[in-house]
Amino acid sequence: QKEVEQDPGPLSVPEGAIVSLNCTYSNSAFQYFMWYRQYSRKGPELLMYTYSSGNKEDGRFTAQVDKSSKYISLFIRDSQPSDSATYLCAMSGAGTASKLTFGTGTRLQVTL
Amino acid sequence: GAGVSQSPSNKVTEKGKDVELRCDPISGHTALYWYRQSLGQGLEFLIYFQGNSAPDKSGLPSDRFSAERTGGSVSTLTIQRTQQEDSAVYLCASSRQIYEQYFGPGTRLTVT
Numbered sequence: 522q523k524e525v526e527q528d529p530g531p532l533s534v535p536e537g538a539i540v541s542l543n544c545t546y547s548n549s550a551f552q553y554f555m556w557y558r559q560y561s562r563k564g565p566e567l568l569m570y571t572y573s574s575g576n577k578e579d580g581r582f583t584a585q586v587d588k589s590s591k592y593i594s595l596f597i598r599d600s601q602p603s604d605s606a607t608y609l610c611a612m613s614g615a616g617t618a619s620k621l622t623f624g625t626g627t628r629l630q631v632t633l
Numbered sequence: 634g635a636g637v638s639q640s641p642s643n644k645v646t647e648k649g650k651d652v653e654l655r656c657d658p659i660s661g662h663t664a665l666y667w668y669r670q671s672l673g674q675g676l677e678f679l680i681y682f683q684g685n686s687a688p689d690k691s692g693l694p695s696d697r698f699s700a701e702r703t704g705g706s707v708s709t710l711t712i713q714r715t716q717q718e719d720s721a722v723y724l725c726a727s728s729r730q731i732y733e734q735y736f737g738p739g740t741r742l743t744v745t
Contacts, residue, residue, distance in 0.1 A: 564736035623675040
């Protein structure tokens with residue numbers, strides 16, 4: 522079983538919809554939780570990070586972490602065609618364990 | 634400011650040849666990471682450099698893979714005697730903090 526599980530999609534939604542992207546994980550040592558967006562043939566771009574449990578909002582994006590359930594989410598409000606990309610969750614422990622463990626990514630398509 | 638840069642952007646090589654991939658991190662970032670992304674797979678950690686500390690090589694898949702970082706800045710990932718299974722996108726990232734890794738555009742390696 523992988524440390525981080527993420528539904529690969531593809532997920533297709535109409536423009537303006539609320540999108541929910543999720544990851545589950547098994548390693549309780551994870552403390553930092555990140556979401557990256559990756560356009561085709563580009564490197565991943567950091568969207569948001571959250572430390573430990575809780576919510577964080579940035580514009581149309583909201584990240585949630587529920588450590589008790591080992592479940593993280595990214596919500597995108599008022600989705601736009603430009604949001605069409607692959608979304609990767611990533612996690613790391615605190616301290617010296619600085620490598621990121623990634624999910625496989627969810628491909629999102631926002632249609633007009 | 635300038636982001637992480639990688640060269641070459643694409644590399645086609647014959648099986649058995651050696652290749653060198655280069656990464657220029659963001660100025661002032663003390664940590665540098667190499668990841669590999671294969672089709673349908675998530676990002677796989679390869680190696681991590683932090684300042685003058687010994688690198689974390691725990692993700693290197695075989696002794697054909699090696700990396701060095703000169704002067705705490707530029708890094709080179711070397712793959713010796715390339716195999717077809719080495720075909721992937723090799724991504725470099727740099728950071729000041731664990732949770733803010735910034736990625737370059739990647740080098741797409743194809744082994745024929």
